[in-house]
Amino acid sequence: MGNDIPVLEYTENAAGDPLWTTFFGHLVHPDYSHPVFFRHNGSNVDLFNLYNGGTVYLIGRGPSLKKFVENGKIRSMLQHPAIVTYGMNTSPEVLNYDVNIWSCVDSIMKFPKQIAKNPNIMKLIPMNRFKNHNFDCRTKDDRRTLAYQEGSKKVYAGLLPNIFGVQTFLISQDSVKHITFGNAFLSCPAVLYGYYKGHKCVFLFALKLCLLLGFKRIVLIGIDFKMDKNEPYYKNTADDYNEFHVQHNNRLYDALSPLIQEIFTLLKKKKSQYRCNIVTANPIEALPFIPVVKLSEILQEDIERRTK
Helix, strand or coil: CCCCCCCCCCCCCHHHCHHHHCCCCCCCCCCCCCCCEECCCCCEECCCCCCCCCEEEEECCCHHHHHHHCCHHHHHHHCCCCCCEEEECCHHHHHCCCCCEEECCCCHHHCCHHHHHCCCCEEEEEHHHCCCCCCCCCCCCCHHHEEEEECCEEEEHHHCCCEEEECCCCCCHHHHHHCCCCCCCCCCHHHHCCCCCHHHCHHHHHHHHHHHCCCCEEEEECCCCCCECCECCCCCCHHHCCHHHHHHHHHHHHHHHHHHHHHHHHHHCCCCCCCCEEEECCCCCCCCCCCECCHHHHHHHHHHHHHC
16 A cells, blocks of 8 residues: 555546546546545555535635635535535635635645644645554655654654545656646646656646545535736745746646646546536636636525425
């Protein structure tokens, strides 16, 4: 389970599914029967279709998030027990860590420990951030598995409550060295030739997990696909991120936009195993093909339907 390769996925006809060479990014299609979700003791868990047919509200931290989380009525509905929310990276912070699902692709150490410690949040972590750790203090500390630290106490990712490791969907070992979200990887064949490693982009990793968990409607909130150096993220200023970070992310968004359009087109097809309706609460300039919905109305409908 500690090895990120080969890539593992769940489909009976991987080679014949176009999603594999776009969204899931595989060159060599693995045996679909292998497990994808793991616990810290090495056991695997079947989480496929856990939320079969449901709606999930996928929350990023773009500046557009402001008009939703600062609206008392919408904020209250987002935290209604009938609503399933999915936070990425630091976004649970703006909802007082009250989300149902969370994932990241960077080290958990980068994010608030309130997420890691919360047993009510299902945490879905790429295996290279989750794998077992040798707890002998004389061994070299592997920070990739360290979740948070309080004084001399170290808590490692695999021992967090309600956490699962997810196979990380790499194409080859070479991608480990050259493809990271923080480095200039746009020259990589993953982008140039349409084979994209979804686990290295938190949005694509989360989107993939939403499909595996069985959601049939995904509502995007605070996902803007555009960064401004004056306010890169909601409640972050230019002092929090350097200009390279903003430029790199905007280049990445430009590169991903046509690929995501292809993905969404495939997901709409009736024959798609992962057929799903994806909408956004805020127009996304780079992704104009995504239908826009009124968030207050769709939340109200969801709550009424689930509480009748």
